[in-house]
Amino acid sequence: xxxxxxxxxxxxxxxxxxxxxxxxYLREVAQLxxxxxxxxxxxxxxxxxxxxxxxxxxxxxxxxxxxxxxxxTVEGLAKDGELHPVQEGFWEEHGLQCGFCTPGMLMLxxxxxxxxxxxxxxxxxxxxxxxxxRCTGYQHIINAxxxxxxxxxxxxxxxx
Amino acid sequence: MFxxxxxxxxxxxxxxxxxxxxxxxxxxxxxxxxxxxxxxxKLRLAQPAHLVDIGGINDLVGIREEGGKIVIxxxxxHDQVAGSAVxxxxxxxxxxxxxxIGDIQVRNRGTIGGSLAHSDPAADYPAAIQALEGEIRxxxxxxxxxVKANDFFVDLMTTAxxxxxxxxxxxxxxxxxxTGYTYLKHRQPASGFAVVGVAALVTLDTKGNCExxxxxxxxxxxxxxxxxxxxxxxxxxxxxAATIGQAAAHAADGIDALADIHASAEFRAELARxxxxxxxxxxxxxxxx
Ligand SMILES: Cc1cc2nc3c(=O)[nH]c(=O)nc-3n(C[C@H](O)[C@H](O)[C@H](O)COP(=O)(O)OP(=O)(O)OC[C@H]3O[C@@H](n4cnc5c(N)ncnc54)[C@H](O)[C@@H]3O)c2cc1C
Ligand code: FES
Ligand code: FES
Numbered sequence: 430x431x432x433x434x435x436x437x438x439x440x441x442x443x444x445x446x447x448x449x450x451x452x453x454y455l456r457e458v459a460q461l462x463x464x465x466x467x468x469x470x471x472x473x474x475x476x477x478x479x480x481x482x483x484x485x486x487x488x489x490x491x492x493x494x495x496x497x498x499x500x501x502t503v504e505g506l507a508k509d510g511e512l513h514p515v516q517e518g519f520w521e522e523h524g525l526q527c528g529f530c531t532p533g534m535l536m537l538x539x540x541x542x543x544x545x546x547x548x549x550x551x552x553x554x555x556x557x558x559x560x561x562x563r564c565t566g567y568q569h570i571i572n573a574x575x576x577x578x579x580x581x582x583x584x585x586x587x588x589x
Numbered sequence: 590m591f592x593x594x595x596x597x598x599x600x601x602x603x604x605x606x607x608x609x610x611x612x613x614x615x616x617x618x619x620x621x622x623x624x625x626x627x628x629x630x631k632l633r634l635a636q637p638a639h640l641v642d643i644g645g646i647n648d649l650v651g652i653r654e655e656g657g658k659i660v661i662x663x664x665x666x667h668d669q670v671a672g673s674a675v676x677x678x679x680x681x682x683x684x685x686x687x688x689x690i691g692d693i694q695v696r697n698r699g700t701i702g703g704s705l706a707h708s709d710p711a712a713d714y715p716a717a718i719q720a721l722e723g724e725i726r727x728x729x730x731x732x733x734x735x736v737k738a739n740d741f742f743v744d745l746m747t748t749a750x751x752x753x754x755x756x757x758x759x760x761x762x763x764x765x766x767x768t769g770y771t772y773l774k775h776r777q778p779a780s781g782f783a784v785v786g787v788a789a790l791v792t793l794d795t796k797g798n799c800e801x802x803x804x805x806x807x808x809x810x811x812x813x814x815x816x817x818x819x820x821x822x823x824x825x826x827x828x829x830a831a832t833i834g835q836a837a838a839h840a841a842d843g844i845d846a847l848a849d850i851h852a853s854a855e856f857r858a859e860l861a862r863x864x865x866x867x868x869x870x871x872x873x874x875x876x877x878x
Pocket of ligand 2: 469472
């Protein structure tokens, strides 16, 4: 079947198998390998992308279900060579070690901050429920999200 | 990991979806959020030849108030129910329950109709649907019917839905004055599913006695149920700690408790009693008389 979607602002259209998962479409067809495949069973969150602005596990969405959708992957976060605040947060606060979980963490954090610009530590921990990290022990990830939240609130004040 | 081959069909309307179900018969399955069905298909526990995607049908998505009832479309995602201003203010128990499902990503895809149709014995919604006495609307080529929550859940992953029917909406009576509620669950740490989950809803009369008590329990047995023995033991009584404890002791009465690697049958039954007591206490403590 043919699917058409806008990925990181660019529309593309491809012939795919009906059973193709969104994560495989992104990695193998669109060649955007920033989105990782971890557990393949909807539990680890490494494959998280934004679908119409909402964080979803792309290993549990068919490419066909995303037909017509707006998709944002980790490659779409930085704009004009400038890191997105969540990326900057992970950089500044050492929010990663091996980096395998990071793309999913970044996309989840983007969804979280779009609903709640000032999350408490408990809010962040709760929001990270579906994203596993086997390296950091999460504390630095939480610091990174808090950094991003501060930065995004600061930027919002400046532009207001 | 990916599913066996199938043909994907996106339905634009309920009518079109019903037509597809008729056309493909037993070879077809409905696809809503896909967060129960796709994992099962990846494990090849389900291998439908045709998937009829109802997730994009506008008429199935959203929350509306109609004739004093709150009606939720079958393909409405958990996140929308958890965040809806109407649900939060008038049907808070359901909002609380929806917010307790899985994680953000799951709540962004999974739908109320999919959860109820799938009827996992550890799913959260069924406990709240039982406690709230929700009414489930099923549509087929030959018409529509409404099934009460208590008649909807039949057995382990078995509901009153017949082949060719689509769950189009669930409707509820809003909470009344002097009502308190909560949904409490013992989470399975990996998935967040309920090892046991208890939805409690209590209305006090003007004297402060329990006028109406509703307790829905999931995770304990093969299907979510209303703990009527708990309800009747508390109805008409002053909600004192000892009375609540005595009522909650009946939470597992007559239920053939499930056992798996997460919890033995005895432990599940004990969890049901403890969580019922806590849920009732918490629900009552929030009531402003
Ligand atoms: C990692 C993970 C964690 C989860 N944690 C929880 C949790 O903590 N608590 C919880 O309750 N659930 C949990 N879930 C399940 C989740 O809530 C599912 O989304 C839900 O159970 C099914 O809804 P769906 O829309 O995804 O249905 P689908 O997967 O699309 O469909 C499920 C079944 O219902 C049928 N169906 C779907 N819609 C209809 C309809 N309108 N009419 C008739 N039949 C229909 C389908 O044919 C299929 O058989 C979790 C899922 C995952 C992947
Ligand atoms: S790869 Fe999708 S959740 Fe783990
Ligand atoms: S940094 Fe290695 S898994 Fe998170």
